[in-house]
Amino acid sequence: MTPAARVAAAIEILDRVLGGTAAEAALIGWARASRFAGSGDRAAVRDLVFEALRRRDSLALLGGGRDGRALMLGLLRTDEANPDEFFTGTGHAPAALTEKERASGGSAQAADLLPDLPNWLWPDWQASIGQRALPLAHAMRARAPVWLRVNPRRASVSAARKALAQAGIETVEADALPTALRVTAGERKIANSEPYREGWVELQDLSPQLACASLPLAQGARVLDYCAGGGGKALALLSREDIEVTAHDAAPKRMADLPERARRAGVEVTLSPPAKLGGDYDLVVADVPCSGSGTWRRTPDAKWRLTRAGLDQLLAVQSQILDDASGLVRDGGLLAYMTCSLLDAENGEQISAFTGRQPQFVEIERQSWSPEDGSDGFFLALLRRGAGGR
Numbered sequence: 076m077t078p079a080a081r082v083a084a085a086i087e088i089l090d091r092v093l094g095g096t097a098a099e100a101a102l103i104g105w106a107r108a109s110r111f112a113g114s115g116d117r118a119a120v121r122d123l124v125f126e127a128l129r130r131r132d133s134l135a136l137l138g139g140g141r142d143g144r145a146l147m148l149g150l151l152r153t154d155e156a157n158p159d160e161f162f163t164g165t166g167h168a169p170a171a172l173t174e175k176e177r178a179s180g181g182s183a184q185a186a187d188l189l190p191d192l193p194n195w196l197w198p199d200w201q202a203s204i205g206q207r208a209l210p211l212a213h214a215m216r217a218r219a220p221v222w223l224r225v226n227p228r229r230a231s232v233s234a235a236r237k238a239l240a241q242a243g244i245e246t247v248e249a250d251a252l253p254t255a256l257r258v259t260a261g262e263r264k265i266a267n268s269e270p271y272r273e274g275w276v277e278l279q280d281l282s283p284q285l286a287c288a289s290l291p292l293a294q295g296a297r298v299l300d301y302c303a304g305g306g307g308k309a310l311a312l313l314s315r316e317d318i319e320v321t322a323h324d325a326a327p328k329r330m331a332d333l334p335e336r337a338r339r340a341g342v343e344v345t346l347s348p349p350a351k352l353g354g355d356y357d358l359v360v361a362d363v364p365c366s367g368s369g370t371w372r373r374t375p376d377a378k379w380r381l382t383r384a385g386l387d388q389l390l391a392v393q394s395q396i397l398d399d400a401s402g403l404v405r406d407g408g409l410l411a412y413m414t415c416s417l418l419d420a421e422n423g424e425q426i427s428a429f430t431g432r433q434p435q436f437v438e439i440e441r442q443s444w445s446p447e448d449g450s451d452g453f454f455l456a457l458l459r460r461g462a463g464g465r
């Protein structure tokens with residue numbers, strides 16, 4: 076595909092996403108209908124679509140409209156490319172620009188003042204983040220780095236890096252955590268690489284890795300991953316220590332891949348059907364459903380889909396999960412509450428409300444990470460049932 080044909084494909088996909096289709100579904104639909112597109116084309120088109128969605132409002136201003144065509148025009152103007160070289164109207168390129176389109180578009184300075192967040196959310200975002208609200212909103216417009224977690228049960232960090240390099244995947248170690256590797260080249264080769272297939276490394280952002288690495292874990296501890304999903308947190312904890320992990324999820328189907336991931340990682344996880352849940356755990360991890368506002372660089376369509384009503388619903392679910400999951404912590408045991416959100420309402424305010432309702436829980440640690448530190452946004456609160464202190 077020519078660069079112009081890729082722009083035309085991005086326009087078509089963006090129009091579907093702006094009409095309500097999830098970005099992944101729109102991309103898959105386009106790829107199925109476009110057998111001529113090779114893997115390089117698919118990757119390039121995906122990058123264009125995600126780039127445009129991360130900056131939807133500022134590109135709409137620069138492109139003079141809110142449809143796929145205007146967003147791509149805005150993107151080309153941001154990149155200081157000549158739009159007429161793409162909007163040629165020949166072959167598979169988009170139709171030539173009209174005079175009105177040529178004359179359209181606001182200034183780059185005005186576009187730079189837009190946060191590229193939903194309007195209704197901006198006051199909450201500012202209240203949560205304070206002085207850094209705009210720079211952090213702008214940090215969410217960048218592409219997120221890919222992080223790997225080395226599984227020490229399968230390989231040392233140096234062996235994993237060497238095997239990755241042989242597969243064409245270059246990495247650097249994180250200063251904050253030696254088992255966390257940032258991928259600097261070859262990220263598209265990871266899924267088919269031997270170190271990944273053999274469980275030497277897992278895909279996981281830096282912030283959840285840091286959160287899991289910071290949890291106190293004694294050998295033999297009984298741990299419940301209450302919102303296990305694909306099991307990212309369970310596997311990170313199992314890679315650290317010989318512990319017994321039970322995985323639970325209100326939607327058990329979400330755990331479908333977990334047994335295979337655990338086998339690959341060389342660890343065991345017990346899956347618990349909801350009805351059988353009970354017990355007295357040393358540590359309960361509640362990695363709750365959330366707005367995902369800390370991960371919007373990776374899922375930029377999700378930021379535009381979030382509504383006030385949707386957020387309110389999530390807040391109610393989070394509070395209920397805290398109440399339910401806390402009942403499974405033994406006296407003196409720990410509850411780790413996690414979100415990949417940057418919003419206070421889902422983080423600190425949830426924890427304050429919870430300790431108000433359940434004063435037998437004492438908060439002993441709180442940490443948060445932000446894309447300005449190189450990771451996704453993430454929040455961890457650690458609470459102890461019963462006596463305070465660690």
Ligand SMILES: C[S@@+](CC[C@H](N)C(=O)[O-])C[C@H]1O[C@@H](n2cnc3c(N)ncnc32)[C@H](O)[C@@H]1O
Pocket residue numbers: 301302303304305306307308309323324325326329362363364365392396
């Ligand atoms: C953020 S995701 C978990 C991601 C997972 N821990 C990981 O690291 O891959 C939240 C999960 O919570 C589950 N969930 C939603 N409501 C729940 C509830 N009331 N009780 C338990 N799990 C719930 C969802 O099905 C979803 O899989």
